[in-house]
Amino acid sequence: MSTSVLTRSTAESIKSKGYVKWITLTALFMAINIAVSSFGIPVPGGHLYLCDTIICTAALLMDPLSAFIVGGVGSFLGDMLFYPAPMFVSLVTHGLQALVISGIVHSGIVRNSKQRFWVSLVATLIGGVIMVVGYTLGKIYVYSTFEYAMIKLPYEIAQALLGVVGSLVLCYKAGLYKIFNRLEQ
Numbered sequence: 001m002s003t004s005v006l007t008r009s010t011a012e013s014i015k016s017k018g019y020v021k022w023i024t025l026t027a028l029f030m031a032i033n034i035a036v037s038s039f040g041i042p043v044p045g046g047h048l049y050l051c052d053t054i055i056c057t058a059a060l061l062m063d064p065l066s067a068f069i070v071g072g073v074g075s076f077l078g079d080m081l082f083y084p085a086p087m088f089v090s091l092v093t094h095g096l097q098a099l100v101i102s103g104i105v106h107s108g109i110v111r112n113s114k115q116r117f118w119v120s121l122v123a124t125l126i127g128g129v130i131m132v133v134g135y136t137l138g139k140i141y142v143y144s145t146f147e148y149a150m151i152k153l154p155y156e157i158a159q160a161l162l163g164v165v166g167s168l169v170l171c172y173k174a175g176l177y178k179i180f181n182r183l184e185q
Contacts, residue, residue, distance in 0.1 A: 021183065026066045029058040030074035037078030046155040051075060052131060052163025055094055056124045057170050059101035061180045071098025086135075086142050093134030101127040117172060124167055128160030 033054045040047030055075070059067040072095020079087035104123035110116045135156050139149040170176050 022066065025062065025183070026069050029054060029062070029066075029070040030077075033058070033070055033074035034078040034081070037075065038082050043155070043158075046152065048155065048159050048162055050162070050166070051078065051094070052128075052159050053166030053170070055098050056101060056127060056163045056167030057176065059098040059127065060105055060120055060124070060167055060171050061176060062102060063106060064099050064102040067098035067102035068095045071095050086138055089135060089138030089142060093131055093138060096134065097127040097130045100130060117168070120168060120171065121164070124164040128157075128164050131160050131163070132156045 033051050036050040036054055040049045051074075055067075055071040058070040062070070072091045075090035075094040076087050079085075079090045101123045104126065105116075105120055110119050132153070136149045136153055139152060140146055143149070
């Protein structure tokens with residue numbers, strides 16, 4: 001196995017070698033998710049939150065269960081602390097987003113590091129679509145107005161793209177894959 005490619009067996013190996021390491025990594029990413037959900041980047045008409053970058057990064061690195069916990073439960077707790085209205089929407093939407101991304105990346109279809117990048121790109125884009133659709137439908141339900149959801153749609157798309165680009169930069173350019181692979185050994 002190449003050191004630059006994190007396979008399904010690597011993520012499962014970390015989980016099976018010791019639950020302490022698995023729980024620690026999951027809790028670390030969940031804490032980062034909660035922390036970054038407390039503030040947003042102000043843009044005209046709204047905010048962009050960095051939690052999608054953390055969720056996508058965790059989903060690329062970790063197994064589907066860990067990814068769901070980081071994405072769904074972490075976002076739920078962050079919303080519960082800072083903005084409780086959409087906390088159940090966050091649980092379902094970000095949980096499903098992380099689960100799908102991790103499931104695709106760790107499905108075993110990746111053979112080399114170049115292919116891994118393209119699979120990661122497609123998986124995070126699919127996760128971004130899940131997030132945009134989930135939050136748009138959730139805002140229609142929570143705030144009872146279709147118009148409000150449509151007004152916020154460009155911000156949801158920008159946040160999803162920020163998550164895609166940010167997670168790919170962290171994993172591939174900043175070297176998180178290499179660090180995560182060293183944890184296995």
